[in-house]
Amino acid sequence: MEDRMKIGQIISIALLFFIISAMMAQAQMPQASSQRKPNIIFIMADDHGYQAISAYNNKLIQTPNIDRIGREGAVMRNAFVTNSVCSPSRAVILTGKYSHANGMRDNGTYFNGSQETLPKILKTHGYRTAIVGKWHLFSEPTGFDYWNILPDQGNYYNPKFIKMGKDTTYTGYVTDVTTDLALNWIEKNQSQPFFMMLHHKAPHRNWMPSQQYLTEFNDRHFPLPHDFYDDYKGREGLQRQLISMKEGLDVRYDSKVPCDTCAITQVNDWAPAEFQREMERLTPAEREAWDKAYADEYKTFLQIKEKDKLLRWQYQRFLEDYLRCVHSVDDNVGRVLKYLDDKGLVENTIVVYMSDQGVYLGEHGLYDKRFMYEESFRTPxxxxxxxxxxxxxxxxxxxxxxxxxxxxxxxxxxxxxxxxQGKSMKTLLAKGKATDWRKEVYYHYYEKSFGATAHYGIRTKRYKLIHFYDPVNSWELYDLKKDPNEMHNLYNEPSSKDVIVKLKGQLKSLQKKYNDQYDEKNNKFLD
Incomplete structure (x- = not known):
C-alpha cells in the first residue's frame, strides 16, 4: 500500500511538472498572427527621387509595385530628410535623431554603433532583426541578428557582400541578390516578429542597369527640365557646386562610353578607373550583351561636335540608365509583396518604401543631392x-x-x-491628419565635398529660408507659392524683411528644440 502511495505521488508530481512545463512553453511561443506584434519590412533605395515614382509623377516611369504600397496604404506627399546625403540619412533612420545628436554628420564618419538604435530596441522586445544591402555607415552593424551588407557603395554586378564580418561574393545583379538574401532570411525567421531592413544600392550613381533592361527607354526622348539651364543668379551656394551635369558628369563612368581621350574633371578624377573596375565584374556573356546594347550610343557620341549637344545627350543617357535601375527596384519590391501575399503575412506586416533622400534628375542642371532645394530635400x-x-x-x-x-x-x-527627436506617425496614418502635427521642418547639411556649402534652414508651407555658412556666408529666401522651383532668391528684397524676421524666429525655436543652436554673430554652432 505504501509503495502504491509513493508511486501515485511520483506520478502526480511528474504530471504537475509536465503541466507547468507545457504552460511555460505555451507562454514562450509566438502569439497567433492576429495578436502578435507586427512584422516590419523597411525597403530603402539609394537616391530614388520622388519624380521617378508614378505614385508621385507618372511622366517619367511607371512603378506599379511601389505604387501598390501607397494604393493599399498611404502616400506621404510631403516627406523630407534632415540631412540630404547617404550616411547621415541612414543614421537618422536608425536613431530617430538629427545628425548632430547621433554623431553622423557626413559621409565618411564612422557611425557609433554603441548608441541606442531602432533594431536594438525591437530586439529587446522579441523581434528578430536583420539588414541586407547597402549599409554605408562604415562601422559594423549592431543590434541585428543577421547582417549581410555591401562594402561602401557596393557593386551593381556580381557584388561583394560582408556577411556577418566575412567577405562573400554573389553571382547576379545587386538588386536581385539583395532581395534574394532578404526573402531567404524572412523565410527562416517567422516564428517571431521580424524586422527586415532591405537596403538597395540602386539607383545610385553610376546607374548600371540589369541585363534585362539594357535597352529599355531607347525609344523615349525625355524633355529637359524647364530649369535645366539655371544660371544660379543670386545663389552663391549653387554657384560653387560641382554636381552640375554641364561640368560634373564623366563620359565613361556616367554615360558608359569607353573614351580614353576624353577630358577628366578634377572632381571626377577617380571615375574612369572606377568604371573600368565595374566593367571587369561582368562575366564574358554579360559584357557581350552590354557592349551590344550600348554600341549605338558610342556611335552617336563620336558624331557629336557641339558642347551643348553633348550635354543634352548626356542628360538622355543619364535618365535612361537611372530609370532602368528603377525598373529593377520596382520589380523586386513586387517580389517582396508577392511573398507576403503567398505566405499570408500581409495583414500583420508593416511595409515602408522610401529613399535615403531625394535626388536631382536634371532640375537646376544638377544630378546629385545635398542641397535643401525640394528635389533632394524631399524623399518618397x-x-x-x-x-x-x-x-x-x-x-x-x-x-x-x-x-x-x-x-x-x-x-x-x-x-x-x-x-x-522624431514623432510617431501612427495617429497621422490612421486618420490621414493630426491637429498637433508639425507646421515646419528643420534641415542641416554639413559636407563640403563636391563643392557643396554647409547650410541649415527652415521650410514652412509658404516659405523656405536657408543659411549657407561654410565656406560662404549667405542667405536665401523662397516663396514656394509663387516660385515652387526656387529660382528667385528674395532675401535681399526690402519687401521680404518682415517675413525674414518671422522665419528667423521660427528657425531659432527649432534649433533650440533640437539642441542645434547657431551663434549667428560668430558664424558657428554652439557646443
Missing amino acids: MLIRYPKVIPAVQQVDAYVLNLDVAPTFLDLADISIPKDI
Whole structure:
C-alpha cells in the first residue's frame, strides 16, 4: 500500500511538472498572427527621387509595385530628410535623431554603433532583426541578428557582400541578390516578429542597369527640365557646386562610353578607373550583351561636335540608365509583396518604401543631392499596414525620416525613448491628419565635398529660408507659392524683411528644440 502511495505521488508530481512545463512553453511561443506584434519590412533605395515614382509623377516611369504600397496604404506627399546625403540619412533612420545628436554628420564618419538604435530596441522586445544591402555607415552593424551588407557603395554586378564580418561574393545583379538574401532570411525567421531592413544600392550613381533592361527607354526622348539651364543668379551656394551635369558628369563612368581621350574633371578624377573596375565584374556573356546594347550610343557620341549637344545627350543617357535601375527596384519590391501575399503575412506586416533622400534628375542642371532645394530635400515615402492605415491615403502633413523609428515602435506598442527627436506617425496614418502635427521642418547639411556649402534652414508651407555658412556666408529666401522651383532668391528684397524676421524666429525655436543652436554673430554652432 505504501509503495502504491509513493508511486501515485511520483506520478502526480511528474504530471504537475509536465503541466507547468507545457504552460511555460505555451507562454514562450509566438502569439497567433492576429495578436502578435507586427512584422516590419523597411525597403530603402539609394537616391530614388520622388519624380521617378508614378505614385508621385507618372511622366517619367511607371512603378506599379511601389505604387501598390501607397494604393493599399498611404502616400506621404510631403516627406523630407534632415540631412540630404547617404550616411547621415541612414543614421537618422536608425536613431530617430538629427545628425548632430547621433554623431553622423557626413559621409565618411564612422557611425557609433554603441548608441541606442531602432533594431536594438525591437530586439529587446522579441523581434528578430536583420539588414541586407547597402549599409554605408562604415562601422559594423549592431543590434541585428543577421547582417549581410555591401562594402561602401557596393557593386551593381556580381557584388561583394560582408556577411556577418566575412567577405562573400554573389553571382547576379545587386538588386536581385539583395532581395534574394532578404526573402531567404524572412523565410527562416517567422516564428517571431521580424524586422527586415532591405537596403538597395540602386539607383545610385553610376546607374548600371540589369541585363534585362539594357535597352529599355531607347525609344523615349525625355524633355529637359524647364530649369535645366539655371544660371544660379543670386545663389552663391549653387554657384560653387560641382554636381552640375554641364561640368560634373564623366563620359565613361556616367554615360558608359569607353573614351580614353576624353577630358577628366578634377572632381571626377577617380571615375574612369572606377568604371573600368565595374566593367571587369561582368562575366564574358554579360559584357557581350552590354557592349551590344550600348554600341549605338558610342556611335552617336563620336558624331557629336557641339558642347551643348553633348550635354543634352548626356542628360538622355543619364535618365535612361537611372530609370532602368528603377525598373529593377520596382520589380523586386513586387517580389517582396508577392511573398507576403503567398505566405499570408500581409495583414500583420508593416511595409515602408522610401529613399535615403531625394535626388536631382536634371532640375537646376544638377544630378546629385545635398542641397535643401525640394528635389533632394524631399524623399518618397509610402507605407502599408492594413490593421492601422486605411487604403488609398494621400497624406499632406510634413513628415521626416526622423519619424521612422518612433513610428515603428509605436505601431509595435513599444515605448518611445524620450531622447528620440522624431514623432510617431501612427495617429497621422490612421486618420490621414493630426491637429498637433508639425507646421515646419528643420534641415542641416554639413559636407563640403563636391563643392557643396554647409547650410541649415527652415521650410514652412509658404516659405523656405536657408543659411549657407561654410565656406560662404549667405542667405536665401523662397516663396514656394509663387516660385515652387526656387529660382528667385528674395532675401535681399526690402519687401521680404518682415517675413525674414518671422522665419528667423521660427528657425531659432527649432534649433533650440533640437539642441542645434547657431551663434549667428560668430558664424558657428554652439557646443
